[in-house]
Amino acid sequence: MKYPDWWAAILCALLVSGAIGCRRWLPTTSYLQPRSDSVSRRSTRDARERFDHQLHRKALRAKGIACIDCHSFALRIETDDEDLAKTLSAYALHPRSAACHSCHLPGQQKMFAAPRQCLSCHRNLWPLLPDDHRAGWQTAHAVASHADTERCQDCHHQQECVDCHARRDTLDTRVHERGFRFFHSIEAWANPMQCSSCHRADFCIQCHRLSGVRGAG
Amino acid sequence: MGLPRRFVLGWAAVLVLRAGELHALEFSGAALVNSQLREREGAAAIEAPTNAYGALIGTNVHHGIGGETYFRLERDWSRADGASDFYLGFARLPLRGFELSLGRQVLDELPGALYVVDAGRLRFDRGGPVGFSLFGGQPRYFEPLQGAELVSQDEQMFGGSARLRWVALGQVVVSFAQLQRQQRRLNQLGSATWSHTFRHLRSQPQAYALAAYDSAERNVQQVTTGVGLLPHPRVFARIEGSYYRPSSRSPAALPGLDRFVDPLFSLISASSLQQARCGVQYRWRETVWWSADYGLQAFEDSNGQSITGNRGSVGLVWLPEGDGLEIVRSEFGVTDSRGGSLFALRAYYENRVYQRILFRTKMEVGRFDKITNEQDIVVTSRVGVAYELAPGFLMEVNVEGNRSPRFDYEFRLGAFLTYNLHYRDGWQAPSLERPVLRYPGGWAG
Numbered sequence: 001m002k003y004p005d006w007w008a009a010i011l012c013a014l015l016v017s018g019a020i021g022c023r024r025w026l027p028t029t030s031y032l033q034p035r036s037d038s039v040s041r042r043s044t045r046d047a048r049e050r051f052d053h054q055l056h057r058k059a060l061r062a063k064g065i066a067c068i069d070c071h072s073f074a075l076r077i078e079t080d081d082e083d084l085a086k087t088l089s090a091y092a093l094h095p096r097s098a099a100c101h102s103c104h105l106p107g108q109q110k111m112f113a114a115p116r117q118c119l120s121c122h123r124n125l126w127p128l129l130p131d132d133h134r135a136g137w138q139t140a141h142a143v144a145s146h147a148d149t150e151r152c153q154d155c156h157h158q159q160e161c162v163d164c165h166a167r168r169d170t171l172d173t174r175v176h177e178r179g180f181r182f183f184h185s186i187e188a189w190a191n192p193m194q195c196s197s198c199h200r201a202d203f204c205i206q207c208h209r210l211s212g213v214r215g216a217g
Numbered sequence: 218m219g220l221p222r223r224f225v226l227g228w229a230a231v232l233v234l235r236a237g238e239l240h241a242l243e244f245s246g247a248a249l250v251n252s253q254l255r256e257r258e259g260a261a262a263i264e265a266p267t268n269a270y271g272a273l274i275g276t277n278v279h280h281g282i283g284g285e286t287y288f289r290l291e292r293d294w295s296r297a298d299g300a301s302d303f304y305l306g307f308a309r310l311p312l313r314g315f316e317l318s319l320g321r322q323v324l325d326e327l328p329g330a331l332y333v334v335d336a337g338r339l340r341f342d343r344g345g346p347v348g349f350s351l352f353g354g355q356p357r358y359f360e361p362l363q364g365a366e367l368v369s370q371d372e373q374m375f376g377g378s379a380r381l382r383w384v385a386l387g388q389v390v391v392s393f394a395q396l397q398r399q400q401r402r403l404n405q406l407g408s409a410t411w412s413h414t415f416r417h418l419r420s421q422p423q424a425y426a427l428a429a430y431d432s433a434e435r436n437v438q439q440v441t442t443g444v445g446l447l448p449h450p451r452v453f454a455r456i457e458g459s460y461y462r463p464s465s466r467s468p469a470a471l472p473g474l475d476r477f478v479d480p481l482f483s484l485i486s487a488s489s490l491q492q493a494r495c496g497v498q499y500r501w502r503e504t505v506w507w508s509a510d511y512g513l514q515a516f517e518d519s520n521g522q523s524i525t526g527n528r529g530s531v532g533l534v535w536l537p538e539g540d541g542l543e544i545v546r547s548e549f550g551v552t553d554s555r556g557g558s559l560f561a562l563r564a565y566y567e568n569r570v571y572q573r574i575l576f577r578t579k580m581e582v583g584r585f586d587k588i589t590n591e592q593d594i595v596v597t598s599r600v601g602v603a604y605e606l607a608p609g610f611l612m613e614v615n616v617e618g619n620r621s622p623r624f625d626y627e628f629r630l631g632a633f634l635t636y637n638l639h640y641r642d643g644w645q646a647p648s649l650e651r652p653v654l655r656y657p658g659g660w661a662g
Contacts, residue, residue, distance in 0.1 A: 011598070011618065013564075013580065015578055015600055132423055132445045132453070132455075142427075143410060143412070143425045143426070143427045143441055143443070144412060144425055146390055146392075146408075146410040146427065147388055147389075147390055147410040147411060147425055147427075148388055148412055150342070170266065170268065170291070171251040171252075171266060171268050171631060171633075172249075172251055172631075172633060173597075177563075177579075177581045177597045178597045178617075178619050178621070178627075179581060179583055179595030179596070179597045179619070179621055182583075182585065182593070182595050182621055182622055182623070183557075183559050183583055183585040183587070183595065185556040185557070185587065186552055186554055186556040186557045186559045186585060186587065187528075187552055187554075187556075188556065189524065189554035189555045189556035190514060190526030190528050190552050190553070190554035190556070191512065191514045191526055191528060191554075192516065193459065193461045193490055193492065193514070201463075
């Protein structure tokens with residue numbers, strides 16, 4: 001059975017553009033609910049909304065932390081507009097992220113039992129993405145992770161290192177797509193150092209010498 | 218695979234028995250079962266490979282005791298001999314300010330070959346200005362993507378590292394590691410890593426450097442230095458330079474090579490590689506990033522000939538609505554080297570806007586022209602839809618259509634079951650709402 005070479009590419013391109021273009025007109029049912037307001041902004045508001053006084057009551061009491069330690073009552077609001085006063089009051093009373101991070105930020109020692117993983121409170125991680133992670137990070141992270149392991153562990157478990165560096169995933173491709181084997185020699189000749197960041201030389205030998213695959217052309 | 222099963226059950230039993238006295242307990246983990254039906258040109262029958270993965274991380278289990286486990290099981294149901302299993306697990310035990318980690322790896326790859334190796338680490342690091350660790354045992358590269366299992370697995374590694382943080386000058390980590398195979402020393406690597414962010418400067422440069430010296434081979438194996446800059450609130454740039462000369466070229470490290478006739482050795486023995494690369498990322502809008510990068514590599518082959526390689530790419534990341542629930546990534550890359558030239562276009566789209574539903578698709582089209590006069594186009598594509606059956610429990614059905622020089626067509630119908638767990642004192646985080654943190658384009662790929 002012979003298929004045209006480009007049919008898969010064209011089909012996929014159509015599906016991708018169709019899904020992106022029609023996303024606003026997809027039907028809304030009990031399952032197809034569009035994103036809610038609470039997660040549709042580029043903010044960390046989701047973490048604030050997750051805070052639960054009941055869950056923290058015992059720990060705060062044990063450490064002698066009072067309401068005033070997090071909430072500021074010192075603001076004086078002078079306005080005749082009752083609605084504005086309510087809004088300002090609520091805003092002023094709302095603790096900033098420093099109140100949470102004083103215990104939960106990785107590296108803090110004030111309360112040993114406080115969870116320090118970002119995902120304990122945050123669901124929307126994009127606002128938390130450090131600036132240096134946005135360009136060239138996959139290449140640069142090797143040196144950075146050696147130099148400051150603690151910084152990585154602020155957000156990542158060590159298991160995530162294993163997941164990328166040591167997981168042989170043959171069905172759900174992660175690092176190289178399936179076609180990589182057909183042009184990997186071009187990449188390897190361009191930058192052999194890149195290959196050695198994950199593979200040892202005997203990995204090449206396995207196919208090229210011991211299984212009879214021809215040389216490195 | 219009796220041993221890893223016992224180990225897993227034993228570890229689980231410890232956790233369960235400890236559950237009565239848990240405090241601030243946190244578990245996270247994942248279990249995946251990936252299956253595919255695969256049909257391709259020339260294959261005698263439809264293949265049915267199945268992989269199972271699992272990982273469990275326990276933190277603060279009774280007085281700070283924790284541990285991590287990971288396993289992979291592979292089986293091809295259409296073949297009787299396609300089995301491969303890997304298991305890794307370690308426990309963390311706090312000891313008067315120190316942390317002792319003890320780990321074990323098990324690989325069952327070849328018929329009748331079961332490898333079991335152990336390693337340990339003692340670490341003192343409480344986030345203060347000084348920290349250090351000592352480690353020893355057999356190294357963690359049993360997953361065969363790193364090395365061939367046909368090379369002897371009788372290897373040992375030991376060493377240590379020390380970290381010193383000085384607010385004014387940054388952080389330095391000095392480490393030493395020796396690797397030996399069958400009592401023969403393969404390398405003896407001393408390395409130093411430094412990083413510092415100059416926050417008082419306008420562009421807040423983030424500088425880093427790494428130097429590694431192999432005292433056994435008297436070889437400077439690697440020197441890398443770079444800096445990341447924020448010259449403008451919308452622009453992030455990185456410049457990096459490297460020198461690399463692998464020292465693991467002795468007959469003990471690379472058995473089975475005919476060094477006089479094998480062209481592969483020229484590549485593996487790349488000496489005195491020098492690399493310069495730079496990348497820039499521009500935030501065009503709050504939800505759109507452009508990136509571009511370029512890398513130039515030059516090295517000598519075993520005949521002393523100089524070889525250069527160029528790699529460059531431009532990429533785009535678009536987050537519709539800016540919340541990460543929709544991600545569009547695209548990248549176009551060009552590679553030119555002694556091996557030939559390659560033009561590749563990659564695209565990825567992910568949508569988790571709708572409750573309990575995840576849609577994702579990706580495609581790669583590569584056109585290559587090799588030095589061996591082989592020219593062709595490789596197409597890889599996948600479309601998948603996942604439904605969240607229960608919090609953290611996803612089932613994805615996906616279809617792949619691929620085309621390569623070897624197979625004019627290849628179809629894969631896949632069913633992936635994933636269970637993500639994040640449990641902390643009675644609270645479980647739903648996983649589907651958690652945006653996947655992937656790096657935008659450019660080098661980041």
